[in-house]
Amino acid sequence: xxxxxxxxxIARLAAIEAIRRxxxxxxxxxxxxxxxxxxxxxxxxxxxxxxxxxxSALAFLFLGGMLLGTHAAAxxxxxxxxxxxxxxxxxxxVSRTGFFLARAAGIAAALVLFSxxxxxxxxxxxxxxxxxxxxxxxxxxxxxxxxxxxxxxxxAWNHRTRRPFASAAFFLLLGLLLLALAAAAFFxxxxxxxxxxxxxxxxxxxxxxxxxxxxxxxxxxxxxxATRLDPAPVLLLCAVVFLAxxxxxxxxxxxxxxxxxxxxxxxxxxxxxxFWLVDALDAGAVIPAAYFLTATAYAxxxxxxxxxxxxxxxxxxxxx
Amino acid sequence: xxxxxxxxxxxxxxxxxxxxxxxxxxxxxxxxxxxDVPAGQIFGLLGPNGSGKSTTIKMILGLLFPTAGSIDxxxxxxxxxxxxxxxxxxxxxxxxxxxxxPLETLTFYARLFRLPPETARARIDQLLDMTGLSHAxxxxxxxxxxxxxxxxxxxxxxxxxxxxxxxxxxxxxxDPQGTRxxxxxxxxxxxxxxxxxxxxxxxxxxxxxxxxxxxxxxxRLLAQGTLDSLLTLKDKTTxxxxxxxxxxxxxxxxxxxxxxxGADPELEHPRQALEPFFLQxxxxxxxxxxxxxxxAPHPPLAPFLRQPNNxxxxxxxx
Numbered sequence: 339x340x341x342x343x344x345x346x347x348i349a350r351l352a353a354i355e356a357i358r359r360x361x362x363x364x365x366x367x368x369x370x371x372x373x374x375x376x377x378x379x380x381x382x383x384x385x386x387x388x389x390x391x392x393x394s395a396l397a398f399l400f401l402g403g404m405l406l407g408t409h410a411a412a413x414x415x416x417x418x419x420x421x422x423x424x425x426x427x428x429x430x431x432v433s434r435t436g437f438f439l440a441r442a443a444g445i446a447a448a449l450v451l452f453s454x455x456x457x458x459x460x461x462x463x464x465x466x467x468x469x470x471x472x473x474x475x476x477x478x479x480x481x482x483x484x485x486x487x488x489x490x491x492x493x494a495w496n497h498r499t500r501r502p503f504a505s506a507a508f509f510l511l512l513g514l515l516l517l518a519l520a521a522a523a524f525f526x527x528x529x530x531x532x533x534x535x536x537x538x539x540x541x542x543x544x545x546x547x548x549x550x551x552x553x554x555x556x557x558x559x560x561x562x563x564a565t566r567l568d569p570a571p572v573l574l575l576c577a578v579v580f581l582a583x584x585x586x587x588x589x590x591x592x593x594x595x596x597x598x599x600x601x602x603x604x605x606x607x608x609x610x611x612x613f614w615l616v617d618a619l620d621a622g623a624v625i626p627a628a629y630f631l632t633a634t635a636y637a638x639x640x641x642x643x644x645x646x647x648x649x650x651x652x653x654x655x656x657x658x
Numbered sequence: 659x660x661x662x663x664x665x666x667x668x669x670x671x672x673x674x675x676x677x678x679x680x681x682x683x684x685x686x687x688x689x690x691x692x693x694d695v696p697a698g699q700i701f702g703l704l705g706p707n708g709s710g711k712s713t714t715i716k717m718i719l720g721l722l723f724p725t726a727g728s729i730d731x732x733x734x735x736x737x738x739x740x741x742x743x744x745x746x747x748x749x750x751x752x753x754x755x756x757x758x759x760p761l762e763t764l765t766f767y768a769r770l771f772r773l774p775p776e777t778a779r780a781r782i783d784q785l786l787d788m789t790g791l792s793h794a795x796x797x798x799x800x801x802x803x804x805x806x807x808x809x810x811x812x813x814x815x816x817x818x819x820x821x822x823x824x825x826x827x828x829x830x831x832x833d834p835q836g837t838r839x840x841x842x843x844x845x846x847x848x849x850x851x852x853x854x855x856x857x858x859x860x861x862x863x864x865x866x867x868x869x870x871x872x873x874x875x876x877x878r879l880l881a882q883g884t885l886d887s888l889l890t891l892k893d894k895t896t897x898x899x900x901x902x903x904x905x906x907x908x909x910x911x912x913x914x915x916x917x918x919x920g921a922d923p924e925l926e927h928p929r930q931a932l933e934p935f936f937l938q939x940x941x942x943x944x945x946x947x948x949x950x951x952x953x954a955p956h957p958p959l960a961p962f963l964r965q966p967n968n969x970x971x972x973x974x975x976x
Contacts, residue, residue: 340772347769351755358757422753426814429719429747430770431739500798502757657721658676 344432345440352444354505356410357451363504365409366452367489369402370511373459374481377467377474391467392542393616395460399453400549400614404580406452407557411445412572415564425657438652442561442645446554451512453550457543458515459485462522464539469529476525480518488514541619547630551637552613556580558641559608562648565655583608608640666822666853667695667718671727674713674877687713689877690727695870700844700854702864705874711857712750714874715826718855719747732822743771746820748811750827750857756800760791760810763799764817771818778817784960785813788843804831812840819962823847825856829863834936841867846959850966862933865889898928 356362373395380390418424418441428437459481466478492507523534556576563572586607593600612633618625674688688710695701703711716722717729720736734741754763764785768778786792789809794802799810808831815823825844829837837860844854844867858864864871865885872882881888902908908925915923 343772344770347766351758351766355755355757422749422751423755425716425719425721426747426749426753427770428721429742429745429749430767431743431772432770433739502798505757656723658716 344430345436345443348427348432348437348440349444349447352414352441353447353451354444356406356414356445356448357508358502358505359410359413360504361409362406362448362452363508365402365406366455366508366511367485369398369452369456370459370515371485372398373456373463374478374485376463377478380467381470381473387470388464388468388539389620392460392464392539392619395456395463396542396545396549396616399456399460399546400553402456403449403452403550403553404556404576407445407449407553408560408573408576409569410448411442411557411560412564412567412569412576414445415441415561416569419657428657434653434655435649438561438565438649439645442558442648445557445561449553449557450550451508453546453553455508455512455515457546458512458519460542460546461519461538461540462515464542465522465527465537468527468539472528474528476528477522480521481515484511484514484518539619544625544630545615545619548613548615548633551633552608552610555608555637555641555644558644558648562644562651565648565651580608580610583610587611609636612636664697665694665730666697666732667693667701667855668730669693669714669718669727670729672714672717672724672729673726674710674717674722675725687877688717688724688874691872691874691877691879692727693872693879693882695853695855697853698848698851699869700848700856700867702868702871703855703857703874704861704864704871705857706859708876709874710877711874712826713877715824715855715857718824719745743818744821746815746818746823748815748823748825748828750830754799754807754810757798759796759798760786760813761795763810764813767814767817773818781817781819781960781962782813784962785816788958788960788963789813805833805836808832809836812843816960816963820852822853822855825854827858828856829858829860834933835940837863838933838937843959843963846963850963901927 376391376394377387380387380394418427424437428434462477462481466474466481468474488511489507491510492503495501495506496503519538523537525537526533527537559579560572560576563575567575586604586609590600590604590607594604615625670692671690672688672692673686673690675683676685676687678684691710691714703714705711713722717724718731718736720731720738720742729736732741732744755766758766761782764782765778768782773781783792786795789812791806791809791813794806799807802810808828812825812828815825823844825840828840828844832840841863844856848854854867856864856868868885870882870884871888873880902911912923912925
């Protein structure tokens with residue numbers, strides 16, 4: 339067995355434990371239901387429905403992911419310490435740094451799965467609401483069916499096997515949404531007759547990828563803070579830091595030239611604006627590959643710095 | 659030879675003070691204790707609640723850091739992951755992920771030890787048989803009774819065939835058969851050269867298996883030594899012989915003892931211990947009743963725990 343086996347085992351368990359929490363399913367279902375209902379709610383919007391649905395769907399992805407990532411990282415870590423599972427694992431040949439990083443990687447993996455489900459729903463919703471005048475039911479219906487069938491099938495499976503409902507419902511939702519996407523791909527759009535691959539607005543995936551990087555940064559911050567703080571203050575601090583990150587351009591931008599403090603704060607705060615590139619989709623521009631690389635490198639460096647601080651903090655933590 | 663090479667655990671002037679948020683001393687949980695756990699022996703750490711037993715164990719496992727003093731475990735720092743490869747630990751509460759089944763739980767821990775898959779599979783099967791939980795291997799452990807959770811905890815502690823086994827209240831929550839099985843297991847492990855450190859409030863269990871004990875109270879070490887050195891009443895002798903056929907013979911015997919020692923002897927009929935008596939009755943009943951559901955009354959020791967001691971599981975290369 340490879341040296342990575344303990345890391346992978348802990349990461350996998352952290353991801354599964356996060357997904358098995360009822361709150362994860364609740365937020366995931368709410369976010370995806372919100373995305374899929376957008377075309378039904380935002381009709382007849384004077385030619386803006388496609389844009390509003392797209393922006394709102396990405397906002398659902400961002401807010402839902404932010405809540406899931408920070409909650410799973412903070413609450414999961416705190417639960418491991420409180421319940422004694424952290425002590426049991428650290429009495430095995432597992433380094434504290436390895437345990438901490440593996441847990442964070444597991445939460446990131448759970449977030450990626452959520453993003454994948456939300457982006458599949460967003461692609462279906464944007465296509466369903468592309469016209470102001472008529473819904474594209476070939477995209478809307480499979481999405482809604484997936485949303486309804488996942489909890490029902492998971493309930494039946496839980497009744498039969500007594501295995502956890504929440505994780506089954508989430509994995510079924512993800513699988514069924516991908517199936518719905520594949521099914522809708524066979525149908526051309528009803529108004530302009532576009533066929534695969536032009537019958538979906540794939541540009542959403544690019545912005546979704548960048549938002550997922552931002553969510554991973556938030557989860558990393560939550561994991562680092564959870565080494566010393568309870569879940570409630572962790573969630574509060576993450577919200578403050580990321581709200582400050584959203585406002586950093588407008589508040590700190592004009593002061594960068596004259597203030598070292600502003601420059602430091604600007605460098606330390608997560609630059610959330612760099613990941614919200616919905617406007618580029620409006621302009622019909624293609625986001626260059628170099629931008630993705632730079633954004634990925636920035637997210638990786640920021641997360642690595644935060645995780646290094648978290649690992650150092652956890653290294654000195656006494657596990658009573 | 660330094661003590662750490664002869665002892666599985668060597669603690670010297672070990673202290674632990676818990677502090678509050680402002681770093682002010684809150685509780686002195688352990689106060690300058692020194693002890694050695696000899697390799698290949700069973701060592702009991704005794705004391706009432708709050709005496710510092712669990713804190714000491716957590717320092718031995720590197721989960722808590724001593725405020726003062728030092729501790730060596732198997733000749734190295736307790737924080738070394740190489741040392742932890744050779745330790746098996748059963749916590750006071752069986753810390754388990756409630757959604758995992760026994761099979762998933764043991765597979766998870768086997769991965770932490772990087773056991774080769776075929777070795778892991780074989781040991782997991784043997785340990786599930788030994789703990790009488792083979793029939794429940796696919797049930798989430800969150801629904802287990804305390805005794806069943808304890809058995810899974812015991813199985814995970816033995817998965818790596820450890821050199822040093824630390825058992826925190828190993829018989830808590832177990833029925834008398836389970837308790838006997840754990841004691842037999844402890845004796846079998848020590849016969850293979852393993853070292854056992856255990857804590858228990860059940861002093862009869864400790865007396866049954868331990869070579870040495872240390873008694874803690876309020877963080878201080880009050881007594882330490884072999885059971886013989888601590889418990890033997892050197893000014894008294896018990897002589898056991900068959901019950902005399904008649905009262906006159908007995909009276910003559912008592913008279914001769916009185917004349918020889920100048921003191922009145924105490925006369926009592928020895929009693930057998932309750933535990934073997936209970937187990938004998940239950941086992942006979944189990945033999946008569948063939949349709950038992952639930953755990954096997956006395957499952958066999960896992961075969962890999964009966965093999966000659968080959969030392970700890972070496973990490974596979976790569």
